[in-house]
Amino acid sequence: MNATPVKTGATTAAENDAFIAAVAEELNDFLADKHQLLAQISPATLVLVDSIKTLVTGGKRMRALLCYWGWRGAGGAPDAKSVIQAGAALELFQAAALIHDDIIDRSDTRRGGPSVHRQFSTLHTGSGWALDDERFGHAAAILTGDLCLSLSEEMFSRIASGPIGSAAAERARAVFNVMRTEVMAGQYLDILEEVAGPSKPHETAVARASAIIRYKSAKYSSEHPLVLGGALAGADETLLAGYSAFALPLGEAFQLRDDVLGVFGDPAQTGKPAGDDLREGKRTVLVGLTIDAAAAADREFVDKNLGRQDLSEDQVARLCSIMVESGALASTEAMISELSQTAFAALALLPIDPTVAAALSGLGLGAVTRTS
Amino acid sequence: MNATPVKTGATTAAENDAFIAAVAEELNDFLADKHQLLAQISPATLVLVDSIKTLVTGGKRMRALLCYWGWRGAGGAPDAKSVIQAGAALELFQAAALIHDDIIDRSDTRRGGPSVHRQFSTLHTGSGWALDDERFGHAAAILTGDLCLSLSEEMFSRIASGPIGSAAAERARAVFNVMRTEVMAGQYLDILEEVAGPSKPHETAVARASAIIRYKSAKYSSEHPLVLGGALAGADETLLAGYSAFALPLGEAFQLRDDVLGVFGDPAQTGKPAGDDLREGKRTVLVGLTIDAAAAADREFVDKNLGRQDLSEDQVARLCSIMVESGALASTEAMISELSQTAFAALALLPIDPTVAAALSGLGLGAVTRTS
Numbered sequence: 001m002n003a004t005p006v007k008t009g010a011t012t013a014a015e016n017d018a019f020i021a022a023v024a025e026e027l028n029d030f031l032a033d034k035h036q037l038l039a040q041i042s043p044a045t046l047v048l049v050d051s052i053k054t055l056v057t058g059g060k061r062m063r064a065l066l067c068y069w070g071w072r073g074a075g076g077a078p079d080a081k082s083v084i085q086a087g088a089a090l091e092l093f094q095a096a097a098l099i100h101d102d103i104i105d106r107s108d109t110r111r112g113g114p115s116v117h118r119q120f121s122t123l124h125t126g127s128g129w130a131l132d133d134e135r136f137g138h139a140a141a142i143l144t145g146d147l148c149l150s151l152s153e154e155m156f157s158r159i160a161s162g163p164i165g166s167a168a169a170e171r172a173r174a175v176f177n178v179m180r181t182e183v184m185a186g187q188y189l190d191i192l193e194e195v196a197g198p199s200k201p202h203e204t205a206v207a208r209a210s211a212i213i214r215y216k217s218a219k220y221s222s223e224h225p226l227v228l229g230g231a232l233a234g235a236d237e238t239l240l241a242g243y244s245a246f247a248l249p250l251g252e253a254f255q256l257r258d259d260v261l262g263v264f265g266d267p268a269q270t271g272k273p274a275g276d277d278l279r280e281g282k283r284t285v286l287v288g289l290t291i292d293a294a295a296a297a298d299r300e301f302v303d304k305n306l307g308r309q310d311l312s313e314d315q316v317a318r319l320c321s322i323m324v325e326s327g328a329l330a331s332t333e334a335m336i337s338e339l340s341q342t343a344f345a346a347l348a349l350l351p352i353d354p355t356v357a358a359a360l361s362g363l364g365l366g367a368v369t370r371t372s
Numbered sequence: 373m374n375a376t377p378v379k380t381g382a383t384t385a386a387e388n389d390a391f392i393a394a395v396a397e398e399l400n401d402f403l404a405d406k407h408q409l410l411a412q413i414s415p416a417t418l419v420l421v422d423s424i425k426t427l428v429t430g431g432k433r434m435r436a437l438l439c440y441w442g443w444r445g446a447g448g449a450p451d452a453k454s455v456i457q458a459g460a461a462l463e464l465f466q467a468a469a470l471i472h473d474d475i476i477d478r479s480d481t482r483r484g485g486p487s488v489h490r491q492f493s494t495l496h497t498g499s500g501w502a503l504d505d506e507r508f509g510h511a512a513a514i515l516t517g518d519l520c521l522s523l524s525e526e527m528f529s530r531i532a533s534g535p536i537g538s539a540a541a542e543r544a545r546a547v548f549n550v551m552r553t554e555v556m557a558g559q560y561l562d563i564l565e566e567v568a569g570p571s572k573p574h575e576t577a578v579a580r581a582s583a584i585i586r587y588k589s590a591k592y593s594s595e596h597p598l599v600l601g602g603a604l605a606g607a608d609e610t611l612l613a614g615y616s617a618f619a620l621p622l623g624e625a626f627q628l629r630d631d632v633l634g635v636f637g638d639p640a641q642t643g644k645p646a647g648d649d650l651r652e653g654k655r656t657v658l659v660g661l662t663i664d665a666a667a668a669a670d671r672e673f674v675d676k677n678l679g680r681q682d683l684s685e686d687q688v689a690r691l692c693s694i695m696v697e698s699g700a701l702a703s704t705e706a707m708i709s710e711l712s713q714t715a716f717a718a719l720a721l722l723p724i725d726p727t728v729a730a731a732l733s734g735l736g737l738g739a740v741t742r743t744s
Contacts, residue, residue: 034553037550037553037554038553038557041554041557041558041561041587042557042561042583044560044561044564045557045560045561048556048557048560096518100514100515100518103511103514104510104511104514104515124567127568128571129567129568129571130566130567130568130569130570130571130679131566131567131653131679136563136566136567138476139475139476139563140560140563140564142472142475142476142514142517143472143476143556143559143560143563144560145514145518146468146472146517146518146521146556147552147553147556147557149518149521149522150521150525150549150552150553150556151553153522153525153529154549154552157525157529157532157545157549160529160532160533161532161538161542166533170533173529177522177526178409180519180522180526181406181409181410181519181522181523182409182413184420184515184518184519184522185410185413185414185417185420185519186413187515188416188417188420188512188515188516189413189414189416189417191508191511191512191515192416192512194502194503194508195496195501195502195503195508196499196501196502197502198502199500199501199502211414215413281503307502307503
């Protein structure tokens, strides 16, 4: 048992790297084709594909990797084109979601750089164009996100004309379809909670926030990518159910970690300014626990100030300290721990190759213990 | 020759009606499934699919009909599932485009009713929710449009698992893919021209506006749907090129008619308030011709006032009269006439059944002579 983990770890890392490189190359070639098509329409439109390219070049590629290991766990070969295309489609979908999310959340930064709508408003200002720069930025980013969403679908549709059997392709397509509908419904519940949450009973805030992260995040970012990879490789429903039992609680833990980092993370590591999530008014599980556990005066302060764009540093600090003192932060960490244990218990039961188990374990640990 | 047109007309109308009904039924069943999926997530999300349903229930279904007759002209059977699915996918794509267009254009009405972002902001106000109603409306409509775009793709992908041969399915898929990229690039050129146009030479305004309508509208609304239908039925490239020779100028004429109606149309018939296009600042061919032909003082008035949200009725009236007096309106009508003649000359050369030719002729005439 002594040598195995090291060897497995090295194998896993090499496979992760090889797959990430293959997805990057697939995206590169694909976007180069689109660059050519847009150049024929007008050089002025190249900025659309360039901003998409920047976005898919970065990121952790967690969804693509889960898809890959779901595929490998069901017996798929390491360098198959179909799973590379699926990974590339997931990355493009995520890029589209980020572009529109940043408009919705009014986030000016993404991974330390300007968000897409901010790139366009800066282009407007710098060019001395007429009318409103913000409005132009939003409009251009809506269109860029739409293009990116279409490109994600175009990439995914290539799988069906590849060597994958039609039953596996259709099962994977069904996962991809449900994933998209669920994440958009989940995002709607998220923005709805921001506005409708304050008028609902504080006792149910945690339950509402939990439902949101399930659809907006856990299923989308974790369960569906893993199941998608398995389905592509023709996994039976028992294995797919086992994948869900691992990846759903893992995805919930991942999102809870994200929520904690959104408030308590180091801006230098997360690439997001401190207090952004609070100014945006996200009604996370952390916020739900705070509202439910805080003293009445503190709860009133939270309800009144969460989502105010003009929050001062002092107000941000007070919100943070309410989250700590109410015990909400500790409760969230306890939830992360419990969900992680559930996930890893399910992982141990999966009938998969040790290399795959080690890879999924590595991805899982990274997701719940990360600092950025 | 005497009896034939009447008989053909009756046949055409019956086929149009039957196809429209089949597309409506396909959309109905499909959206009922999505309704069920969303109900399981949360009843609060049903408003997303309901607003999509309202949007795909109305409209002229011109794109779906062009697709149908492109299919029929290439020998496709009248009631085949594949072309019904293609028509439904085109309708869903158009609905998605309208939802996001209305956000971009800040249009509060669509087909006489409230636009989707306005429906959501009204829901916010009526429910007494917290934070900003406009912002919620825009965010919810971005998500609804994204969902609708995904549903369009989901519908289109069903074709590949139907009875259509894989070569035809792939050819049709290629048209669908190019269509989406081109229309988004064209829409970007459109919003770019609104802001960058005024600082460019007025002598090239017409050429720029012509390029925009080609990609944003003529290819998307006319050429691609017709070619898509033909490709689905396995048409050879000669027939597809003939379809393009008819449908591209037709689509350009259609968009020029749209631009004229946007300024001079009867609001009771178009469902859009008078002056909306002028307040939005659309740099159409009509505007390009006006800027190029108007006297210097009038040109300055146009450049200064086009796109101002607060245009008074008097200012709208002056813009209209500049368009008339400069001869720009008459020139636009002349272009519509010339493009229509080019389109109908190409139609006469198509090697298609007289029923199909009559149907395309009817759609073409309707597109260029419509009043709403």
